[in-house]
Amino acid sequence: MKLSAYLSSATASVFFIACISLAADASAQTVAITIDDGPNLEQTPRLSPEQRNLAMLKALSRHGVTAALFVTANYAATQPAGYALAKAWGDAGHAVGNHSMSHPDLHSDKVSLAQYQKEILDCDAIISTLPGYQKWYRYTYLREGNTPEKRDGMRSFLKQHNYRNAYVSLDTSDWRLNEKLVEVLGKNPQADVSVIKRAYLAHIRQRAEAYRALSWQLQGRDIPQVLLMHHNLINALWLDDVLAQFKDMGWKFTTPAAAFSDPVYQLVPDRLASGQSLLLSMGRILGLGKFPGGERLVDDGDFEIEELKRQGL
Template identity: 25%
Template sequence: MLRRLLLPLLMLLLLPVPAAAQKMIALSFDDVPRGRGAFFPPEERTKRIIAGLKKAKAPQAVFFVNPCRIGTGDGVGGAERIAAYVAAGHVIANHSCTHPHLNAITAEAYLADIDAAESWLRDQPGHRPWFRFPFLDEGGTDKAKRDAVRVGLAARGLRNGYVTAESSDWRLEALAADAVRAGKPVDRKALGALYVRWHVAAADFADTLMRQAIGRQPVHMMLLHETDLAALHIGDLIDALRKDGWTIVSADTAYADPVGALMPDTPAANGTLTEALAWERGLPAPRWYRYNEDAPATAEFRARVLHEEAGE
């Protein structure tokens, strides 16, 4: 009798872990080496990002590099900062040389810009053969250009360094920098809370949408930028993601997921892979996290961080 009672319990314990417990995500940072932001000189930002990742015991992240920014403006010292990320155990990949919009130039000129970046990157320690489209612009409505670049990347042995989750942190950084320059009082605690909350919500949004689009949870890739907000709050963000059930994994792990082989065919090629797959499969808008839109993001920043009334 006891055996008959225990057998169903044992079978329950052997069932697969529910999908909700399999949330995995890697971290990526765009626009390296980025110029001065709201609060720190670039060298201090790099030190803080490295220290924050280390303290949080985060695995390998990937930093997408624009080599043409090295040695110019605030990019002076950029090569040393990039080397510091690699020395700390992270990897680097191609984000083009000059950060152009694909929809603004020819496919040939775009691929030449990628080649210029790769000529610097390929001999660097920590290099990975990944390319991330600046602005996540894969050609917009020009499918011939989109396909030409896809063919060009494959011929060069480069794969798409796609994104599945983002919350437009560059906009939050820009709003903060503008407020500081204007001499407005910035609620730094509220700013950090917004940075963390938006990213966690964006990851959850992407996870839900991806399960609807492809029927499973891929290993996600979160888009961050090399910003002062990351320098201040990357550890807080990692803690919040883990409390929300996410496991932080390496960039290598994320880009080993077969979802990266998918090439969605949509009316316009721009945005996250999650959005494109949802669009291709006919899921209704919005297919993007709400604070990716300028108006609600700016209104929320003004209300929460600047404590301004609507309309001020």
């Protein structure tokens, strides 16, 4: 359903409702966990690829969470060892989706629409043999095309191949803090990184609260949020803490499939834009200007990195 069609069936006041009811029913807020760019065979401090993969799966199991892994096949799944890591997700009951072969940027002039689509089909040939396989595609960098030809060509392609656009509503910059974590541990594997852990958890909380508030402004309700994280060291170490924090916040976990069944994920924002969450894209279409916490949603973790620098990292 086009966003314009959705808007025609509802008054503007529904979308820009004040957030006065935000805390009224904390139990109403749900979140689905999705992990991009996995698995990978990159060597990192402290944990091997197998240990990282197992740590994330154990954290999800400990909290009773059914998640989704979006596979970038060239990172590992084309190799027996990496394929086994991806298979472990399906074996554990998690969904497995498509995140291309090599993570190209659809907005790049060097990447044609045909090349991008081939990346998806080639990845599909690999992951379709995995347990948990779903016809879900997660756009790389969340970029859906910076020209009408690329945007509309991809939408037709996904429809033709029965693929769901695996939207993200709750975007994070975990990758940026992961870079800092790897940098610090690369210099000293025994370094005290508790300050990075605190910054990471605060980052996830801030993003969650800001996107929840945005859902009330745009939808007048709590939507099931779809969280974007990555298959990396920071989540291998602290995914358990992230999940525990959501519980402490009063949020409950849902499955990606259940979240995607919500009507909000049927919308198709009619906008050429850089990578962003579905909610942020909708807000910009509707002319939503600045809002509390909004500037932090697009800073790629700059705020947290600057704070860490002030603390000597």
